[in-house]
Amino acid sequence: MSPSLIDILFRPDAFFEHGAQEPESLKIPALIVLTGGILAAAYGYLMGELSARMMAGMMPGMDAIILISAVLGALVGTFIFWAVAAGIFYIISTFFKGSGSFNRVLEVVGYGYLPQIIGSLITLVAAIQYLPKITVPVLTKSALDDPEIIETAMAAFMHDPAMLELTQITSLIAIVFMLWSANIWIFGMKHARKLSMRDAAICVGAPVILYVVYVIYSLGAM
Numbered sequence: 001m002s003p004s005l006i007d008i009l010f011r012p013d014a015f016f017e018h019g020a021q022e023p024e025s026l027k028i029p030a031l032i033v034l035t036g037g038i039l040a041a042a043y044g045y046l047m048g049e050l051s052a053r054m055m056a057g058m059m060p061g062m063d064a065i066i067l068i069s070a071v072l073g074a075l076v077g078t079f080i081f082w083a084v085a086a087g088i089f090y091i092i093s094t095f096f097k098g099s100g101s102f103n104r105v106l107e108v109v110g111y112g113y114l115p116q117i118i119g120s121l122i123t124l125v126a127a128i129q130y131l132p133k134i135t136v137p138v139l140t141k142s143a144l145d146d147p148e149i150i151e152t153a154m155a156a157f158m159h160d161p162a163m164l165e166l167t168q169i170t171s172l173i174a175i176v177f178m179l180w181s182a183n184i185w186i187f188g189m190k191h192a193r194k195l196s197m198r199d200a201a202i203c204v205g206a207p208v209i210l211y212v213v214y215v216i217y218s219l220g221a222m
Helices: 005-010 012-019 027-055 062-094 102-111 114-133 141-145 147-158 161-192 197-221
Strands: none
Touching: 005 012, 005 114, 005 161, 012 102, 012 161, 027 062, 027 102, 027 114, 027 147, 062 102, 062 161, 062 197, 102 161, 114 161, 147 161, 161 197
8 A cells, every 4th residue: 555645744764665666756745845835925925914014105016015025935935945955955965875866855855845834824823813913013205214213113013022922933833843844854865865864864953953943043032
């Protein structure tokens, strides 16, 4: 019996062991990443709407530019993350004499993105709950002549109690689901690049730990 997508979440070793015997295919991984990108774009739209509300009075059309940038940035950024993560894992694995194509690494990283979809759904629900509670300062054209006004408004926006709480929640969600993805990627790299568990764990663990440290540091800096 062929493994299912559920096996990626709970039996990644068996899933990738079976997958390593099959021809490379990026179709399903790309659909997984696209789904994650659409959810990220939805979250980007909600956040962009707040920024658009803040900046709309400064310049005609500014709100539309902000919304389009937020949505496209989130969608394209998801695919960039996919390629960059695969590239980092692939490069690190070369130091452990890994063998296997870059496309296979792209494939397993795409499959391992599945927990991010769950995390993105939870993040979206949290945003829908918290964003109406956030007080958004509204800037006028005069702010164009005084950057300090914009800086003060942004600081007030980012330190709004509801915004702070949402940031903490979304950061925690990001860490938890990134660690879940990392667990999947370790098994994926083991089979995609024919590595030992130790070497695969280093390939994936080193950059993921740096990411987690960065998220925690960013929270502490707020």
